Amino acid sequence: MIPSGPIANGADIAGDHPCFGCxxxxxxxxxxLRHEELARFRRTGIGRRLAESDALCREGTPxxxxxxxxxxxxxxxxxxxxxxxxxxxxxxxxxFVGVTMEGEHPFTIEATCDAEVCQFLRIxxxxxxxxxxxxxxxxxxxxxxxxxxxxEQILVLGRKTAIERLATFLLDxxxxxxxxPGEPARAVLPMPRSDIADYLGVRNETIxxxxxxxxxxxxxxxxGTHKLAIIDxxxxxxLAAGDDALTTWPDPYPCWPDPTRSxxxxxxxxxxxxxxxx
Amino acid sequence: MIPSGPIANGADIAGDHPCFGCxxxxxxxxxxLRHEELARFRRTGIGRRLAESDALCREGTPxxxxxxxxxxxxxxxxxxxxxxxxxxxxxxxxxFVGVTMEGEHPFTIEATCDAEVCQFLRIxxxxxxxxxxxxxxxxxxxxxxxxxxxxEQILVLGRKTAIERLATFLLDxxxxxxxxPGEPARAVLPMPRSDIADYLGVRNETIxxxxxxxxxxxxxxxxGTHKLAIIDxxxxxxLAAGDDALTTWPDPYPCWPDPTRSxxxxxxxxxxxxxxxx
DNA sequence: CGTACCATTGAACCGTTTCAACCGGGGTGG
DNA sequence: CCACCCCGGTTGAAACGGTTCAATGGTACG
Numbered sequence: 001m002i003p004s005g006p007i008a009n010g011a012d013i014a015g016d017h018p019c020f021g022c023x024x025x026x027x028x029x030x031x032x033l034r035h036e037e038l039a040r041f042r043r044t045g046i047g048r049r050l051a052e053s054d055a056l057c058r059e060g061t062p063x064x065x066x067x068x069x070x071x072x073x074x075x076x077x078x079x080x081x082x083x084x085x086x087x088x089x090x091x092x093x094x095x096f097v098g099v100t101m102e103g104e105h106p107f108t109i110e111a112t113c114d115a116e117v118c119q120f121l122r123i124x125x126x127x128x129x130x131x132x133x134x135x136x137x138x139x140x141x142x143x144x145x146x147x148x149x150x151x152e153q154i155l156v157l158g159r160k161t162a163i164e165r166l167a168t169f170l171l172d173x174x175x176x177x178x179x180x181p182g183e184p185a186r187a188v189l190p191m192p193r194s195d196i197a198d199y200l201g202v203r204n205e206t207i208x209x210x211x212x213x214x215x216x217x218x219x220x221x222x223x224g225t226h227k228l229a230i231i232d233x234x235x236x237x238x239l240a241a242g243d244d245a246l247t248t249w250p251d252p253y254p255c256w257p258d259p260t261r262s263x264x265x266x267x268x269x270x271x272x273x274x275x276x277x278x
Numbered sequence: 279m280i281p282s283g284p285i286a287n288g289a290d291i292a293g294d295h296p297c298f299g300c301x302x303x304x305x306x307x308x309x310x311l312r313h314e315e316l317a318r319f320r321r322t323g324i325g326r327r328l329a330e331s332d333a334l335c336r337e338g339t340p341x342x343x344x345x346x347x348x349x350x351x352x353x354x355x356x357x358x359x360x361x362x363x364x365x366x367x368x369x370x371x372x373x374f375v376g377v378t379m380e381g382e383h384p385f386t387i388e389a390t391c392d393a394e395v396c397q398f399l400r401i402x403x404x405x406x407x408x409x410x411x412x413x414x415x416x417x418x419x420x421x422x423x424x425x426x427x428x429x430e431q432i433l434v435l436g437r438k439t440a441i442e443r444l445a446t447f448l449l450d451x452x453x454x455x456x457x458x459p460g461e462p463a464r465a466v467l468p469m470p471r472s473d474i475a476d477y478l479g480v481r482n483e484t485i486x487x488x489x490x491x492x493x494x495x496x497x498x499x500x501x502g503t504h505k506l507a508i509i510d511x512x513x514x515x516x517l518a519a520g521d522d523a524l525t526t527w528p529d530p531y532p533c534w535p536d537p538t539r540s541x542x543x544x545x546x547x548x549x550x551x552x553x554x555x556x
Numbered sequence: 557c558g559t560a561c562c563a564t565t566g567a568a569c570c571g572t573t574t575c576a577a578c579c580g581g582g583g584t585g586g
Numbered sequence: 587c588c589a590c591c592c593c594g595g596t597t598g599a600a601a602c603g604g605t606t607c608a609a610t611g612g613t614a615c616g
Contacts, residue, residue: 078433080520086436088429101422104537106429136414144379150428151366151384155356157435158479160363162572193595200437203573208596225595242358442603471563481605486564503563503613 041128045118050111052192056119057098059108065119066098068096072115073190076107077198087199088198089149090191092176096142112191157201160242163210165200170220174230185230186223300348300396305488319406323396330387330470334397335376337386343397344376350393351468354385355476362453367427368469370454374420376400388470435479438520441488443478445518452508463508464501 047070050056056067058238059078067074074091086105101107130134156165173187180186189196197204214220219236221229230236312507325348326332334345345352352369366385371445378384407413434443451465458464467474475482492498497514499507508514 078429080381080433080437081519084437086433086518090430099422101419101426106426133411133414136411136418140414140418140421141379141419143425147421147425147428148379148384150425150432151356154366154428154431154435155364156475157432159362161359198436204595205574205597206572209572240364242360245610255293396604482563483565483606484604490564 006147041124042122044124045120045246048117048119050115051118052111054111056111056117057105059106060104062103063098063100063105064122066119066122066125067109067120069093069095069097070116070118071139073112074109074115075112075191075195075199076108076109085198086201087195089146089153090195090199099139099142114156160240162200162202162206163213164239164242165202166207166210166214167219167236168190168194169196169200170214170228170230171233171236171240184221185233187228187230189226190227307367319398319402320404323398326395326397328393328395330389330391332389334387334395337384338382340381341376341378341383341400343400344374345387345398345405346396347371347373347375348394348396351390352387352393352395353469353473353477354387355388356385363476364479365473367424367431368473368477377417377420392471415501440478440480440484441491442520443480444474444488444492444515445497445514447474447478448492448506448508449511449514449518458549462499463511465506465508467504467506 045068047054050072055066056074057063069091071093074095074097076088076091076097076142078088080086090112091109097109098105129139156168160168169189173189174185177186177188193204195208197207200207211220211222214236215222217235219230219232219239221231224227323346324333328350334352335341347369349371351373352373353372354366354369355377356364356366358364368390369387375387376383407417434446438446448465452463455464455466471482471485475485478485484544489498489500492514493500495513497508497510497517499509501507
């Protein structure tokens with residue numbers, strides 16, 4: 001509804017430029033930058049290679065950098081003081097992480113597997129933003145998308161059963177693997193079971209068990225521990241959407257759309273001196 | 279970290295202006311607008327009065343307006359297809375709701391009690407944004423704050439017990455009631471128990487029961503059904519933070535901050551031709 | 557003052573957790 | 587080269603927190 005800024009289409013990068021060959025140079029925030037300034041800013045990023053569980057930053061520490069994911073995957077997580085962990089989300093190639101309004105990181109960022117990121121100094125990034133105010137719109141777009149994802153996850157954690165959460169997650173993961181048209185969708189899970197469990201708000205034993213249920217119901221087929229095929233996508237989508245619940249729900253929660261409640265009659269205009277079309 | 283735009287301090291509104299006397303004219307997005315344009319835009323908003331359960335918009339319908347809350351409270355909620363409901367969040371006086379990148383509302387917005395909002399036509403709002411690009415930064419700030427709140431709620435729903443969720447919520451609610459220094463903090467709950475339950479991902483019976491537990495432990499004292507006093511704030515905060523869990527947690531989740539894991543030795547610079555301070 | 561609806565309380569049930577044992581693959585050292 | 591071990595993943599059985607269903611209580615509103 002609120003239009004995003006224009007997508008950059010500047011000249012590409014020469015072979016000796018640090019961004020040359022970067023798998024996400026046309027995605028992430030990089031694609032919002034243009035022409036010469038683009039090249040100048042992107043050159044300030046340095047690559048870092050991470051192994052599983054290597055941390056980019058920790059919850060509560062001063063935020064000194066922002067990052068673009070080039071390969072692998074990251075997990076963003078928060079801890080309760082007694083050690084319970086919640087994975088807030090994962091970041092995949094092309095994602096941009098680490099931007100915050102506060103001075104310190106709101107969560108820990110670690111690799112879930114071998115990964116590569118491009119790291120930018122935050123003060124340089126902030127200065128660059130000041131020189132390029134048109135990026136604010138773009139930044140808002142990134143935050144708005146993240147917000148929609150986070151709110152969807154609130155629905156998942158608040159109201160879905162374990163198997164529904166898992167189905168939702170597996171379908172999501174197909175979007176991060178290249179698909180062959182006509183073939184069953186593939187999902188790669190580039191993280192240990194414990195990360196999936198902490199993302200979905202259950203224990204890893206539950207992940208194992210519900211994966212077993214999906215297998216025995218022939219909705220999925222495992223291809224090793226970290227890869228699988230979605231055999232019956234329609235059934236998975238019904239499951240993820242909460243359609244297959246065996247129980248009918250009590251009255252006070254009408255299914256949407258519910259024409260019987262559509263026009264709230266008691267809505268009334270208090271001040272009528274404004275334009276009528278409002 | 280990313281600085282917000284300047285706060286408006288323009289001349290106030292004359293007595294015949296529709297915004298005169300609005301309790302939030304110095305807050306919400308209104309405070310980001312300035313001087314004459316400010317007055318012109320704010321005049322385009324019309325007031326609406328809502329009774330409990332009156333809807334401003336419904337999940338999935340085209341987004342035609344944006345709103346500022348003046349009085350009362352709103353709930354933002356999503357439904358699963360079988361009717362399970364999740365309250366994504368509440369909006370209180372001064373909050374700005376309804377902005378979305380998509381063309382349709384991602385959730386239903388209803389009043390939880392008698393409420394008043396100021397309603398703006400979206401196309402007019404978008405046009406105003408186009409004329410005032412400095413507002414993009416402000417808009418990003420709003421989205422970033424909402425994002426932090428949503429992610430905190432993910433932690434609550436994914437990892438906290440029912441009583442911890444309730445303690446977290448009650449402490450939050452004290453920030454929306456005026457406090458008397460030296461007195462025990464007061465919290466007003468301007469919504470039915472079912473809204474609190476659907477916000478915290480439990481049934482309303484559970485809310486009743488856990489409220490009973492907090493009462494019997496002398497952490498809170500009810501003052502009618504919709505008001506209460508926090509008697510032992512320190513204990514409530516420990517409870518909300520997950521400090522009081524009776525069980526010690528297994529090893530793999532170190533408490534933060536954990537110096538033993540701080541410097542990930544395997545972090546290595548891949549390209550070293552960038553500035554050294556990066 | 558009655559009544560309807562929200563809130564509370566009780567008891568049985570169930571999904572997920574907890575605790576424990578087992579499996580299997582990859583890396584290491586003998 | 588093979589045995590061993592370590593650790594992530596899987597499976598089983600018992601315990602528990604929250605749900606479900608049902609009945610009662612309270613209160614706000616007509």
